[in-house]
Amino acid sequence: MSSSFTIHQVAVIGAGTMGMGIAQVAAQAGHAVVLYDTNPAQTARALDDFASRLASRVARGKLTEQDATALRARISPAERLSELAGSDLVVEAIIERLDIKQQLFAELEGICGDRCILASNTSSISITAIGAALSRPERLAGLHFFNPAPVMKLVEVISGLATTAEVRDTLLTLARDWGKMAVHASSTPGFIVNRIARPYYGETLRALQEGCGSPQLLDTLMRSSGFPMGACELTDLIGQDVNFAVSSSVYRAFHDEPRYRPSLVQQALVDAGRFGRKTGQGFYAYENGKAEQVPLAAPAGQAPDRVLVLGDWSELKGAEALLGRYRGELERRDGSPALLIDGVRVELTSGRSCALRHPGLAAMALDWADDYESVSHIALGVSEYCTEQQVAAVVGFFQSLDKQVILLPDHPGMLVLRTIAMLVNEAAEACLHRVASPEDIDLAMRFGVNYPKGPVAWGAEVGYRRLLTLLDNLRTVYGEEKYRPSLQLRHWAVAEEAI
Template identity: 50%
Template sequence: MKLEDIKVIGVVGAGTMGQGIAQICAQAGYTTILFDINAQVLEKAKTTITQNLDKGIERGKLTEAEKKTALDNLTFTGDTLQLSCQLIVEAVVERLEVKQSIFKELASINPADTILASNTSSIPITQIAASIPNPERVVGMHFFNPAHIMKLVEVISGAATAPETADTIKALALKLGKTPVMAKDSPGFIVNRVARHFYVEGLKLLEEGVADVETIDKLMQASGFKMGPFELMDLIGVDTNYSVTTSMFEAFHYDSKFRPSRIQQQKVDAGHHGRKSGKGFYTYE
């Protein structure tokens, strides 16, 4: 599958990442199908995408005509049979069995050359592709939150990924206005492996009572970071961040340096997922 062959892009999962990925694909001129089993999540995604486009207009980066074209390119559905595409990007929970189940179902209703891309933050692509027919078309396409703004995209090749597949995804990322980086298959890839300790060490300081959330964030900002670890976890989603840390902890054979935080787990258990839930390490109106 080459870039010019891609006409329709499917995005599975209409959460924070999925809706952002669908938005930029639609803005780039692709017929885009956003799928989710939850109708309320789909409705919320449509509202959020419209608000994002309106903000683009307010900032002079988008016209009303471009907004209309983007929305016309978008379809919201809960029917997997509509996902007949040349490329499908999965953006669901960080659980291997869920991702494999989705790709198996999609493989059964699409041609053998349909590219199956995962937005996974930490699960090796080789593992995801292991039980999928034609694993050479399975690849990592990891966007960063918020996907419609952040430029970086990691393109990850598993052991079976065909070089042509990775090259096509790299070319697509460029067409979407992103900056693609080619990465080898490893837990956390590049960014999440490097950044994991930004969160984990901040949480350890909090657990040990060295400083409170606000102090740690202010110290990191004073050191040159745009946001501290707790502000950033709230933006990304405390639940999402915890899931990635847990996945990497397991992938690195329970190396203590990747140990998930009990404080973070309590936040997840309480439903304090950050900005999207109105409360995380901070409280939001």
Template identity: 45%
Template sequence: MSADVTVRGSDDVTANEPAAVEQDRVAAVGTEGAGAVESVGRGRVVAVVGTGTMGQGIAQVALVAGHPVRLYDSAPGRAGEAVAALTARLDRLVEKGRLDAGAREAAVGRLHAAGELAELADAALVVEAIVEDLEVKRRLFADLEEVVGDDTVLATNTSSLSVTAIAGGLRLPGRFVGLHFFNPAPLLPLVEVVSGFATDPDTATRAYETVKGWGKTPVRCADTPGFLVNRIARPFYAEAFRVYEEGGADPATIDAALRESGGFRMGPFELTDLIGQDVNEAVTRSVWDAFHQDPRFTPSLAQRRLVESGRLGRKTGHGWFPYAEGAERPEPHTAPPAKAPEKVTVRGDLGPAEPLVGLFEEAGITVRRKKRGNGFFELPGGAVLLLADGETSFEYGRDEVVYFDLALDYARADRIVLSTAEETEPQVLAEAVGLFQALGKRVSVIGDVPGMIVARTVAMLVDLAVDAVDRRVATAEDVDTAMRLGVNYPAGPFEWAERVGYRRVCGLLKSLHERYPTGRYAPGTGLVRRAYAEETRDEEGSR
């Protein structure tokens, strides 16, 4: 068995905050409440196979939660080195006042290196964190079944392989479950509890309660490609890369839009540079292949070229952005100052853009309201200002149309993104730019791209989330929890849907599908159903 314990692909969804975050921030969490009836009790042995970053992290979590922990690695001496490393980490926690010296002594006394698998015989839970190789994992668990008791829970920390396939050769596959921790395991709260095809419900519940007792936030999901986070997160990268490939905007501007308007912690270009372009692209390709080349998961050609060129991100000194010492980071496009109009007219229901009305009034701009209209602002010169809906400005012919992108919170957004046709008169665009600048916002102008940036990204996230729930992969609540905690999204997909509305999301995707008839943007049946139900409720409520 290989001693390489890097869980390839898991870093793809854990880095939505800087990698320099210090793992030692974790303290002895979870020591209260561990040992619920369904869980692996605090006094029971937890074994971890694989002593790399993930293995050590998982071992630390179990250790500070009060378990005796045994570490095993097939490479001679690795387990002992891991014990020493964990001991040093506990020492740092004591030095920083995050762990009591007595608790440290007790924890060290519970930590042991195992020289062979037979020493794991009395473990109540074994968590594997070795190389992402199906056959290697299957051989390991077959060997473990010869050693541990029939009531021992066997768990894999895989991020990219099928839990069902790993358990396929076991004598008792019902006691096998996926426990997908996120890196760094001591710091990040989310754990995906993955039930394979043969996993017993009691096993999944026992695993769920155990990691909950460790102070983590578990979510349940079925064994599907990418599980929850890796599956649903793909559009965050894919749509940004697509806008870039279409010439709609440069990476710095797209990142700024998703950060400063969408509320995401990092933009997809800087995030994939942090993760590693090779790792991120491999995860995307793995999910795409697992779903039989479903167009919703199609990898980016631009990213493939980046990987082929060896520009893998921070680790090579260059990715989408340069990282060599003294290199200048590209700045997002920001429009120069423009004069704001004195008044603006609102026609119809603005939906999620309604808060802009109050913001304009607070800025001293006169807002007139007229009921007739499909929900847009009318500028003094007659031009129309529309929230991104999946169409383009040039399609309106003579009418001057400027689109603005979706924002998580228009009051708190630092940047507003606009798009318009090349033929749009400069004074029309200046009027729209000045209007948002009057709110104290930076304004970026991008190409006439259908759905813009934040709106199309959110729409795809919602569609994939609805599809996952309808296929019984997870509950809507667990999906939102997973995306908030696993990748630090500002809101889960269903929270976004509540803000934006299923009808608007569905309509935007239908418009995108008309312009890109590849199937990538065709809204799923579940989304169409929810949009229809929302429309029906609204019609009944207006009677």
């Protein structure tokens, strides 16, 4: 869509890490950039650091001296806000306080021309609320970069209640011209990424609170399922204080919606000053920036000579190929998909604990894997009715298939499938409320937090009906609305069955 907005000069307010990163992105795209900070010394430091980084790249042969000089020359400091008057786009990257942002943008309205777009890099404050203090809120939008801005591909373009389609489309086109993956969202708490990512942290933190396993064990399981980092190590990297503050902000913004309730486990770390890597202690203890690692896999077991396979396992990718590795006798019978190993019934988790699903019987729950043949770890939830000998037999069976085995308590829904279900459910709710399109949600989660798949597409692969059943069971088991399935997820499940 064509636009009458033309962006030549870009102004960035705030010379911190994020503001300087945004200035660099704009300059690399060929724009003249004006950088302003209320503290001129901070602007000077930011530009000096930028010049040093450019010099380092030149020394390493990554950039020519001519290109480095030209790039540095495109960014000029401003000592007064009035010097931003000739800008076509102003991007604010300052403290996350509504009153300060409102005051700043109200002042900018009197400085910048009518065809200047005003944008906030806020990650959590409502664009609609910021715009409420303006006489022309229609030219205000969110332009949310992810840190570090020159590296991270995703940019969320956020429309407030008054933002025009012209402003929205101009920013989407501009961000794409800057080499970014631009997605659009309406101004709701957390926008896309910071909203939909909440369950990724929340389900691991809840598993910790319920004694499901150590941080390292749970992180290992999530990494083996394709996530780049487990929730514990990721929140240590982000900062427990920062992650807890975002969770608390989203929770309050949604009027105490149970899905976003912050974790007491994380609050304890924050109260203790254990913020993660930056303090040397979080879920992990850090020495020289590295966390201590300990062995996690279950001890060696003894594989049985015979295993009974019930039902059809072809719906689970790689499962039949994995079973084909077994050197013992495989007997097959009709029935609901399950493995019978030394008297233990092993079946995919369904959102109920084994003790509730099979009272008094030896049973184990198998957690989800996108491909059972290629996954490195197999996670099993062990019922209290299993003997040590039976556990050793099941462990030995999977070890004989070249898998490392992670043993968990009888945790409803386990961890991987439960987390995927909650991510998909959150994406479904965002679609239902028209926060963003399914396509933009998937792009945002892949490029904003490096998920192996977008949650909407992932849900289609796992099966919306399977995830709906798991959430319904979790809701019944816990008696909590936290696990209430989205109406949109129910619709997707019905549509899936109709195909």
